[in-house]
Amino acid sequence: MTKEIAVLGAGSWGSVLASVLDENGSHVRLWSYNEKQVAQFNETHTNPKYIKNYTFSESITAYHDLAAAIDGVDYILFVVPTQVTRSVARQVAAILKDRNHSVNIIHASKGIEEKTYLRLSQVLSEEIDPENRQSISVLSGPSQAEDVVTHDITLVTVASDNQRAASEIQDLFMNNYFRVYTSDDVIGVEFGAALKNIIALGAGALYGLGYKDNAKAALMTRGLAEISRLGTSFGANPLTFIGLSGVGDIIVTATSTNSRNWRAGNELGRGESLEAVIKNMGMVIEGVATTRAAYELSKKRGVEMPITSAIYHVLYDGADIKETINQLMTREGRSEIG
Template identity: 50%
Template sequence: MTERIGVLGGGSWGTALAVLLANKGLEVEMWVRNKSQVDEMNETRVNNKYLPNAKLPVNLIINDDLEKTIHKKDVILLSVPTHGVRETLLNAKSIIDKKQIIVNVAKGIENDTLMRISEIVKEILPNNKYAMLSGPSHAEEVALDIPTTIVSASLDKEVAEYIQELFITPSFRVYTNPDIIGVELGGALKNIIALGAGISDGLNYGDNTKAALMTRGIIEIARLGTALGANANTFTGLSGIGDLIVTCTSMHSRNRRCGILLGQGLTLDESVKEIGMVVEGVKTTKSAFKISEKLGVEMPITDEIYNVLYNNANVKDSVNKLMGRDKKHEMEDVARNFNYNW
């Protein structure tokens, strides 16, 4: 392949994917906003701030010139935090050619508009084809060629398969999925549950608690997802259960680590400052809470995490509220549609 890729964003995930593509021999250029970070990365050939365990290949170009990074590229990899997507695209709009494919790897929902990233891209760049990469994939492990599987999602089958071929390597297996809504929501909403899993760990609760959070969490994710038009089957796959498992159980997960600090008694501001990087689940919790209220979708775990983050609720009180809810049928959504004889 001779494709040329422009990577927007120099965080851990953008860096890991830029390294992966450069190691395949592709022409890769990465835009990093901070000039001092660019200079350091070019001098040391390491992204010390976000991904210190990955050596940057010599053919990976790093700069702070947005226009140069985008110019004459076949694919634009969008790897900035969700809250920065709109600003980045607006700044790049006059530079991006309609033939360039936009591939997003950020996981979140915009707070003010409650839009998914594909919707933001469609609004600003209506003529560009779009794909999303998501799944259980920590940048720290991808950078070390540890076997990883993800999903390439697009409404256009040819685009999904093109991105699949572009990114696939012997240690990075890529599947395709047409359900862009489900893949985006699975990647975004699992961060909320990971915050809860971290809070549970911070409170020194056990495996039983975390298993309950994860299992009931995927129910909430699927419930909101299907209400927004996603296919329920997507949430049983890599971008659903797969991403949920890795984010709730790994110390690579910023969301879990932030939750642990909250469970140990730190404030939200203190916890985020301690992590030192964007914790997507914090903003996503606010978006999901607003959407669930708007649609009348029941999401008790999300509600309690929202109360902890934004209403200063005591974490143990929130756990007690969840445990003390009215008795339910486990498959309550399914049970409404079937007449069980028992």
């Protein structure tokens, strides 16, 4: 039976996931807050700000009216920026409640909410009443939208406390170029998804400063150790961090020039100010807000995260990048494990 799916967020990842679902036979509605973007998508079937030189299927319809976009759907996929997820979820919740409708919720955003330090599944569960949601799942893994749209081989994970829902979502997305694995470790998948953006910022900065592969490998490896420490302190399975949503996502995000977090870090390493980088990017750089949230959370949790701390001080305290790297390299020696 064909499923009705609303994809909320028409950025690069949201529009490409809408395309995957459409190719697999679902009826897809793509929502954006931007009326001009919606009009352009419906008229030309393109989304040039986010995905260049690609024409989307005419069977995908874009919506500006949120109520119309989610009316009667089976699934709602959130792919809006982390820091607006709560406000969009609140609007969705009111519509679902008014229409006495229950749906399966998925999110594919990657971040931690500032100030509350909540993972996005927690934000969604707070805002959408249990009677209006059948499940909440997260889709994550090493997946640059620009590569998925060309049908490059891509493997991701769907994690949920509801394994029936996870299996159904696996079937919705899986095809001969987009392979989906299931997991019950929502905590680990969400922490891996969010915190790898911090490491990508650092990797881009190293490149901008002229450092090479040895430095990049060191950052990625020790960065993964930090992510694992924080995630497992909340009950995540440590094995999740050596999987697709852990090391897999770090590899692609910290090495790909398509990664906006890597590109932002690269510009910082070349001497651009954070304000200029954000302005030039023209799109949300999830790692910037996530760095602050993760830094503050690690302090509250008592988890040592020296790389995250260093990037935080560069972003928010104006610390000199080269001096910060020197401080990291001259820390007291210790065992690698433990």
